[in-house]
Amino acid sequence: IICGVGSDEIIGLLCHAYAGPGDEVVFTEHGFLMYRIYTQATGATPVSVKERERTTDVDAILAACGPAARLVFLANPNNPTGTMIGLAEIERLAKGLPGGAILVLDGAYAEYVEAYDGGAELATRLPNVFMTRTFSKIYGLGGLRIGWGYGPKAIIDVLNRIRGPFNLSTAQMEAAEAAVRDRDHVDRCRAENTRMRAWLAEALAEKGVPSDTSTANFILARFADEAEAVACDAFLQSQGLIVRRVAGYGLPNCLRITVGDEASCRRIAHAIGQFKAQR
Numbered sequence: 001i002i003c004g005v006g007s008d009e010i011i012g013l014l015c016h017a018y019a020g021p022g023d024e025v026v027f028t029e030h031g032f033l034m035y036r037i038y039t040q041a042t043g044a045t046p047v048s049v050k051e052r053e054r055t056t057d058v059d060a061i062l063a064a065c066g067p068a069a070r071l072v073f074l075a076n077p078n079n080p081t082g083t084m085i086g087l088a089e090i091e092r093l094a095k096g097l098p099g100g101a102i103l104v105l106d107g108a109y110a111e112y113v114e115a116y117d118g119g120a121e122l123a124t125r126l127p128n129v130f131m132t133r134t135f136s137k138i139y140g141l142g143g144l145r146i147g148w149g150y151g152p153k154a155i156i157d158v159l160n161r162i163r164g165p166f167n168l169s170t171a172q173m174e175a176a177e178a179a180v181r182d183r184d185h186v187d188r189c190r191a192e193n194t195r196m197r198a199w200l201a202e203a204l205a206e207k208g209v210p211s212d213t214s215t216a217n218f219i220l221a222r223f224a225d226e227a228e229a230v231a232c233d234a235f236l237q238s239q240g241l242i243v244r245r246v247a248g249y250g251l252p253n254c255l256r257i258t259v260g261d262e263a264s265c266r267r268i269a270h271a272i273g274q275f276k277a278q279r
Helices: 006-018 033-042 058-064 087-096 120-125 153-162 170-181 183-206 226-238 262-278
Strands: 002-004 024-028 045-049 069-075 102-106 129-134 147-150 218-222 254-258
Touching: 002 006, 002 153, 006 033, 006 069, 006 102, 006 129, 006 147, 006 153, 024 033, 024 058, 033 045, 045 058, 058 069, 058 087, 069 087, 087 102, 087 120, 120 129, 183 218, 183 262, 226 254, 226 262
Parallel strands: 024 045, 024 069, 069 102, 102 129
Antiparallel strands: 002 147, 129 147, 218 254
16 A cells, blocks of 8 residues: 555656656546646656547557557546446456556545445456545545555555655544544445435436436536536526536536535536526
């Protein structure tokens, strides 16, 4: 195990340790933006792979992995789409990668999926699989910046050689330990998120705003085009509601909407209904 200033730092350490000029780092087209940013910071070449209906396409990733591939980043569930693939497909991906390539499973939203280990068992069993996790999502500790990585000892040893010796404070570590022990909180948050996520997706679909089946703590609401998404965002802001535009992720016609408590979900569904009625 290695700890970092959010899982972002672990992702950065992986790129600096394993990628550089002449190497390639592979990720899906709607994957976390930091994959590309850290890749470019190291001088390596980012390789973006098409998804299938906003869902990871394992065959497309394998086809994109040439001899220069060093890292393959896969957020599962993905941000901002909320979609995910099963562990059997992930294992097929890991076993199909060229020699020397590491599959990095970004499990930032793993806790929102019942009975899903984020790929920990695969990272225990396979020498080319590494998992990252964070306390920023279901634990609600985003501002404290606490993340961790898990995988083969050989990879951990490499990352520890370039990790800053004092990257996490005692307060961060103690908060993380307390959060891990509070299983009731995690179970309650997962159950409530699952309930309201389904309600919100259905409520918006009834108003003509579809979304894919999400396994995270948000839904990706799809509008007719970018203009409608931007107009809806502006209307929501006028009502004191903040959502996330995701044009930077190649999804200009979408808004990512976090699943809040029941009152918040009902409020935003009502506001989007008002917006659609005005169109």
